[in-house]
Amino acid sequence: MMKWLSVALALAAPSHAYIRFGCATLSVQRLDPVVEPGNIPSAHLHQIVGGNAFNATMSGDIGNKATCTTCSFSEDLSNYWTAVMYFKHRNGSYKRVPQYPNALLGTLTGGMTIYYLQDDFSSNGNTKITAFKPGFRMTVGSPTTTSGSNPGLRYTCLQDIMTRGSETNDFPKTACPAGIMAIHHFPACWDGKNLDSPNHQDHMYNTVKGMFQNAGACPSTHPVRMPQLAYETMWNTSQFNDKSMWPTDGSQPFVWSFDDSKGYGTHGDYMFGWKGDALQRAMDSTSLTSNNLKTQSVAEANKCAIKNTVSEPIDGWLEKLPGGM
Template sequence: MKLLSLALALAAPSQAYIRFGCATLSVQRLDPVVEPGHVPSAHLHQIVGGNAFNATMSGDVGAKATCTTCSFSEDFSNYWTAVMYFKHRNGSYKRVPQYPNSLLGSLTGGMTIYYLQQDFNSNGNTKITAFKPGFRMTVGSPTTTAGKMPGLRYTCLQNINTRGAETNEFPKSACPAGIMAIHHFPSCWDGTNLDSPNHQDHMYDTVKGAFVNAGACPSSHPVRMPQLAFETMWNTTMFNDKSMWPTDGSQPFVWSFDDSKGYGTHGDYMFGWKGDSLQKAMDSTSLVSNNLKTQSVAEANKCAIKNTVNENIDGCEMRLALL
C-alpha cells in the first residue's frame, strides 16, 4: 500500500497541508546542527528522514542521501527530537518506545510531519517559499525552564486519535494511550541566512498554538515559509502502573537531557527535499494535487544508517546524564 492515500486521508476539504509519516532512521547521540562533529553529542536523539544523516552535515542534503524513512520518497530531510525515558522509583531508567499515528500504516516508530501553507482549513493567499538547500533550524531549547512557547505542547492520549487538550508540560497522570509531543516551528525567514549562530535568529516565530493561522511576518523576517510541525507518539502505557512511579506521585517521565517538567522539549530540522519538489507542492492550489512521489511502508522502514555511537540506550541502572 502506498502511504500517500494514508497521508491524504486526514486532509481538510481545502487540502491546506501535506501530512506524512517518517519511520525511525536512528536513535543515537548525534546532533549535526547544534553540536556538529561532536561524537557523541550531549544527549540522545531520535532521528527520521534521509540516510545522509551523520555528525557533520553541510551543503545539499537532498543530493547526498540515497533513501529516506519518509512516505514521500523525494524528502531526504532530517527531523529529530530528544528521547523520552521513564524513571522508575528504584532509580533505573527505561527508554519509552514510539509508535506511528493510526492512519500512517505500520511504520517503525518515527514521527508524523506536517507542512502547512496557512492552516488546516485554508491555503491562504500568501506566497509560500520552500526551504533552500543547506537550510536548518531548531525550535525550543533544553535549557528552558518555563513553558512559554505556544508551539511546544503535549497531549495526554485517551486513544490513538486523541487531539486537543494540549499542555505545556508533561501530563501529570497516567495516559491511557501514551503521550504525544508536538513541535511547531517558526515560519518567517529573514530571506538571507540558511542558519544563524543559535539556529533560530534567522527565523521569526508567529505560531499561536495548535494548527491555527499564524500571524503576519514582520519586516525583519518577511519571507513566509511552510509551517513545519512534528508529532511524536510515545507509548507510555507499559509504565502506567503507579507502583513504579515515585512514591510522592511526581512526574516519572523525563527527556534524555534530564528534564522532568517537559519545558525543555525541542526539535531540529535540516532541509533535504529533492530539487524543487517541495516548492511545487507549496505552489499547488490543492496540496492533494502536488504530484509528490511516494514509497511503500516497507521501503520506508528499510532505510537505515549504521550507528556512529554504540552504547546502551534502552535503560537499566544508569545515570541519565550519560545519555
C-alpha cells in the first residue's frame, strides 16, 4: 500500500472501523444522471469524483463500464457528486471557489474525502453490513430545503486544514482562515428491495445523528444496514476573505451553484460502482489495513478524466451562475 494512503488510513482509523480515502476531481459540469437523467445540461453545476463512466445517462453495473477512477481504491468506480460553491462579490459577480484535498490525502487534485463506515470511529459494531448493489443510487438533502434539520448535512469553518467539530447547519458567517468544509452523511438503512425510488431517497431511511456518531437502529420498513456513506469537501475560501468584497451589510458571501446563500439546500448524489465484491469484502473485514482492496497512486488517480459534455464558462468572474440560477 502506498505511503500516502497508508498514512491517511492509519491516522484516520485507529480502531479499523471504516474505510476512508480521497477521490480527485473527475469533472465540473452541469450533469446529474440521478435527478435529471438525460438532461444536457442539468439545472445547476456539480463537482464529480470517481469513475470515468459518468455521463448524463447511467444505468446497469457502473463498475463494469468505467475504465479508470479518480479514487485511491482502484476497484471503486462509483460516482460521488455535490453542488459547487461560488463566492458572490458585492458587485453581484460570481467566482467559483476552488477545492483542495484533505491534509492526509497527498496531492490529489481537488475532489473529496469519502467514508464508508461499518459503525463509527471506535467500533466495527456487531451488525452485518450489506454492501450496495450494482445499479444502486441515492441522494441526501435537497436544493429546495429551507431549514437545517438534517444533522448529517453540516459545515465546518476551518481555522486550519485539520479543524474538526464546531459544525453548523448553514454557511459560516465569518471569514474562515483555511476555508469551509461541507459535510454530507447519507442514510444507511435500506428497504432491501429497491435500488432507487422516485425521489431517490424513499428506499433508504435516515437514522444519522451527525458528527460520525453511531446511527440509530434501522426500522422494520428498512431493515438492512448498509455502509454509512459520508463525503467531506474542502472549499478554499481564503482568497475571498477580504471583507471589502463582501456584501455591504456584512452577511456571508458564499452560495451554492443553485443560488442558495443560506446553505440549507446542500445535497449529495451517489451511484454505486465498486467492482465485484470489493466493498463487501471491506465491510466484512475487521482490520482496515488487511481488507485486500487494490490501491493506485495519486498520479494515477489525478490522471483519470472525462471530456465535458456541457461547454460553458464556469470560472473567472461571471455575471450569473452557470445555468442562470
